[in-house]
Amino acid sequence: MRYISTRGTAPILDFQGATLAGLASDGGLYVPEDWPSFSPADIAALAGLSYVETAVRVCAPFVGDSLTEAELRDILTRAYAGFSHVAVAPLVQLDERHWLLELFHGPTLAFKDVAMQALGRLFETFLGRSGGHVTIIGATSGDTGSAAIDALAGRDGVEVFMLHPQGRVSEVQRRQMTTVLAPNIHNIAIHGNFDDAQALVKAMFNDAAFASRFALSAVNSINWARLMLQIVYYFYAAVRLGAPDRRVSFSVPTGNFGDVFAGYAARAMGLPIDRLIVATNQNDILHRALSLGDYSTGSVTPTDAPSMDIQVSSNFERLLFDLGGRDGAVTAAEMRGFESARAMAIPADQRTAAAAIFDSAAVNAADMRAAIRWAQDSCGETIDPHTGIALAAARASGGTTPVVTLATAHPGKFGDAVERASGVRPQLPLRASGLFDREERYVVLPADLAAIEAHIAAHARPVA
Numbered sequence: 120m121r122y123i124s125t126r127g128t129a130p131i132l133d134f135q136g137a138t139l140a141g142l143a144s145d146g147g148l149y150v151p152e153d154w155p156s157f158s159p160a161d162i163a164a165l166a167g168l169s170y171v172e173t174a175v176r177v178c179a180p181f182v183g184d185s186l187t188e189a190e191l192r193d194i195l196t197r198a199y200a201g202f203s204h205v206a207v208a209p210l211v212q213l214d215e216r217h218w219l220l221e222l223f224h225g226p227t228l229a230f231k232d233v234a235m236q237a238l239g240r241l242f243e244t245f246l247g248r249s250g251g252h253v254t255i256i257g258a259t260s261g262d263t264g265s266a267a268i269d270a271l272a273g274r275d276g277v278e279v280f281m282l283h284p285q286g287r288v289s290e291v292q293r294r295q296m297t298t299v300l301a302p303n304i305h306n307i308a309i310h311g312n313f314d315d316a317q318a319l320v321k322a323m324f325n326d327a328a329f330a331s332r333f334a335l336s337a338v339n340s341i342n343w344a345r346l347m348l349q350i351v352y353y354f355y356a357a358v359r360l361g362a363p364d365r366r367v368s369f370s371v372p373t374g375n376f377g378d379v380f381a382g383y384a385a386r387a388m389g390l391p392i393d394r395l396i397v398a399t400n401q402n403d404i405l406h407r408a409l410s411l412g413d414y415s416t417g418s419v420t421p422t423d424a425p426s427m428d429i430q431v432s433s434n435f436e437r438l439l440f441d442l443g444g445r446d447g448a449v450t451a452a453e454m455r456g457f458e459s460a461r462a463m464a465i466p467a468d469q470r471t472a473a474a475a476i477f478d479s480a481a482v483n484a485a486d487m488r489a490a491i492r493w494a495q496d497s498c499g500e501t502i503d504p505h506t507g508i509a510l511a512a513a514r515a516s517g518g519t520t521p522v523v524t525l526a527t528a529h530p531g532k533f534g535d536a537v538e539r540a541s542g543v544r545p546q547l548p549l550r551a552s553g554l555f556d557r558e559e560r561y562v563v564l565p566a567d568l569a570a571i572e573a574h575i576a577a578h579a580r581p582v583a
């Protein structure tokens with residue numbers, strides 16, 4: 120499989136190259152040159168397979184020659200061995216129409232682990248072949264950082280610098296990052312919000328001299344391999360609910376548009392997905408973009424679902440590229456316009472194409488809390504605020520198609536908000552106990568490119 124940039128001019132890479140590069144050198148995002156196709160018989164053949172075997176079949180066409188099937192199976196087996204549930208991503212029924220897909224049984228209790236545990240091992244395998252090393256820089260609204268740090272701590276060939284907005288992540292999220300004291304892990308709290316952190320990361324990649332001197336790479340969902348690994352659970356869930364013979368919809372709590380784009384990819388590959396519901400909180404740029412064509416940033420409002428407190432969704436570019444006829448020059452012009460004006464009108468043809476697949480909803484705090492209460496009182500399921508937003512959107516959607524709500528975080532990770540909504544205090548699983556007793560290590564820096572680059576230069580290994 121070959122990977123091309125959404126902006127058309129970066130070198131075409133294989134899977135190994137696209138994984139190690141993260142962002143494309145022309146500022147775009149790597150996408151597969153075409154979508155592998157799964158026939159109804161291919162999908163039917165997934166019935167009864169374990170999560171790991173499902174992942175091997177779904178990922179193999181994307182990985183191409185970069186790994187043998189045995190290497191791929193070995194990486195996936197080790198990645199999911201650390202999950203606390205043998206099903207990896209169990210489905211839980213709520214009522215006659217609604218299901219939860221629990222994606223939070225990994226080491227840091229959010230769905231980011233599903234991709235990151237395998238991505239850390241992909242990096243180690245690919246770097247081990249060349250003897251090279253990379254500097255991973257990332258911005259996190261909480262869950263990406265902890266998942267990346269858990270997956271990469273102590274691994275050979277990688278130095279990790281993770282930026283988080285100071286005071287805007289929950290205490291559990293912060294401690295999951297800052298109590299990892301492995302020497303290759305560096306946490307930076309910046310004065311600013313998540314979008315400031317993400318903009319700093321983009322600026323470092325665009326600083327060509329800095330990027331090549333330290334071999335910068337990314338594990339944010341701009342990294343294609345993450346999305347590939349998330350496509351797997353759409354197949355896994357849909358097959359359990361009757362695919363290829365029955366259509367299924369998914370409701371996805373959305374921030375950076377990575378998770379729901381993986382659903383879009385699954386559909387493009389032939390999985391019979393009826394609707395993809397893009398659920399946002401009050402930070403509703405994606406809802407406005409999909410429902411009105413208005414893709415314009417506002418200011419970020421902090422909410423009880425901080426991993427969705429985002430105004431600029433990096434992966435939306437991948438959708439615009441696909442819906443706009445896969446023309447890199449067109450996407451590059453669109454994105455350059457958006458980056459300077461902080462606003463863009465989605466062209467009518469792209470809106471129509473999106474409307475054939477996506478529904479969207481912006482869910483306010485009251486409706487989020489009502490969904491958490493309903494799950495608790497009527498189904499005995501404790502859910503987190505991100506999941507609550509997607510469940511509210513799922514229940515508000517019409518029709519009779521089964522709807523799977525992606526449960527993206529363990530409720531114990533957002534205990535205060537869950538208790539406020541439902542009166543029930545969720546327990547943190549045993550694997551997170553001790554978090555509050557451990558030593559923390561991080562630096563606080565201004566949201567200033569020169570200051571951050573100086574800090575990284577002082578601690579990273581330059582390319583010889």
Ligand SMILES: *Cc1c(COP(=O)(O)O)cnc(C)c1O
Pocket residue numbers: 229230231262263340372373374375376377378379426427505527528
């Ligand atoms: C990251 C995250 C999201 C948003 O996912 P995107 O891929 O950024 O759209 C939703 N819920 C939780 C708990 C998350 O950590």
